[in-house]
Amino acid sequence: MSNDPFAQLKAIQREGWSLFAPLEAVTTATAAELAKHARIRAGQVVLDVGCGTGVVALTAARAGAKVHALDLSPVLIQHGRQHAALAGVEIEFREGDVEALPFESSTFDVVVSQFGHMFAPRPDVTIAEMLRVLKPGGTIAFSTWPPEHYVGQMFALVGKFIPPPPGAAPPPQWGDPNIIRQRLGDAVADIVFDRSVMLFPALSPQHYRKGIEETLGPVVKLVATLKDDPAKLAAFRAELDGFVARYFENNVVRQHYLMTRGTKK
Numbered sequence: 001m002s003n004d005p006f007a008q009l010k011a012i013q014r015e016g017w018s019l020f021a022p023l024e025a026v027t028t029a030t031a032a033e034l035a036k037h038a039r040i041r042a043g044q045v046v047l048d049v050g051c052g053t054g055v056v057a058l059t060a061a062r063a064g065a066k067v068h069a070l071d072l073s074p075v076l077i078q079h080g081r082q083h084a085a086l087a088g089v090e091i092e093f094r095e096g097d098v099e100a101l102p103f104e105s106s107t108f109d110v111v112v113s114q115f116g117h118m119f120a121p122r123p124d125v126t127i128a129e130m131l132r133v134l135k136p137g138g139t140i141a142f143s144t145w146p147p148e149h150y151v152g153q154m155f156a157l158v159g160k161f162i163p164p165p166p167g168a169a170p171p172p173q174w175g176d177p178n179i180i181r182q183r184l185g186d187a188v189a190d191i192v193f194d195r196s197v198m199l200f201p202a203l204s205p206q207h208y209r210k211g212i213e214e215t216l217g218p219v220v221k222l223v224a225t226l227k228d229d230p231a232k233l234a235a236f237r238a239e240l241d242g243f244v245a246r247y248f249e250n251n252v253v254r255q256h257y258l259m260t261r262g263t264k265k
């Protein structure tokens with residue numbers, strides 16, 4: 001394996017996220033919200049980064065856009081190709097890293113990411129790449145988890161148990177409008193935020209925890225890392241259950257998220 005800590009992190013992420021496919025059941029409805037927020041229209045050339053199984057890409061393609069979709073995980077890309085075939089739409093899927101996008105500059109009318117680009121370790125590199133491939137006047141739009149709500153707290157908890165490499169930004173920073181404005185800087189105008197809630201069905205907080213331990217990359221990795229340290233694993237689970245209990249009601253975990261849209265100058 002490479003000595004580069006970011007390359008090592010991405011190799012771990014590529015494997016961890018490969019189990020994500022069942023969670024598309026909860027990201028499907030929010031994909032339609034992001035497509036609306038991004039104002040995706042027929043004929044536009046759209047890129048979905050951190051596309052997972054392609055829920056946003058597919059929504060955009062069904063709206064008539066010409067869509068490219070990119071993800072670290074070849075397993076998820078394969079699911080995406082199957083979805084596109086089933087829905088009868090064309091999407092150019094490819095494996096890749098949002099920090100090094102394999103596209104010419106000024107290619108896309110819209111660049112979107114649903115809970116995807118926020119997991120790349122270097123926000124400055126990530127945003128520079130997303131804006132590089134966007135045409136002037138094009139739209140950048142993404143959904144992210146705010147640090148003050150459940151998913152942001154959960155990722156902060158995971159980071160406490162397995163700290164990321166030095167220099168890697170915590171993903172929930174991408175859910176803070178002030179930080180987003182700084183990161184988009186002078187390159188982006190007309191920044192608009194909106195908020196919504198993803199409803200994650202579960203029979204109990206314990207069912208929910210078991211589900212994410214089997215599907216959500218960073219949590220899968222954490223549980224595997226702590227398998228020989230039952231006391232630490234129990235401490236993680238107890239703290240997680242405490243967060244979940246606050247957001248669990250009527251058989252859903254309420255996961256608040258932020259949507260951002262801006263125009264490249």
Ligand SMILES: C[S@@+](CC[C@H](N)C(=O)[O-])C[C@H]1O[C@@H](n2cnc3c(N)ncnc32)[C@H](O)[C@@H]1O
Pocket residue numbers: 010013014017020023024027049050051052053054055056070071072073076096097098099113114115116117119120121
């Ligand atoms: C929470 S999932 C979201 C997937 C999909 N957008 C959805 O909403 O269902 C995060 C995705 O980001 C991808 N990802 C993480 N880091 C990435 C990177 N550096 N480059 C490209 N994709 C990345 C993961 O492989 C994973 O598919």
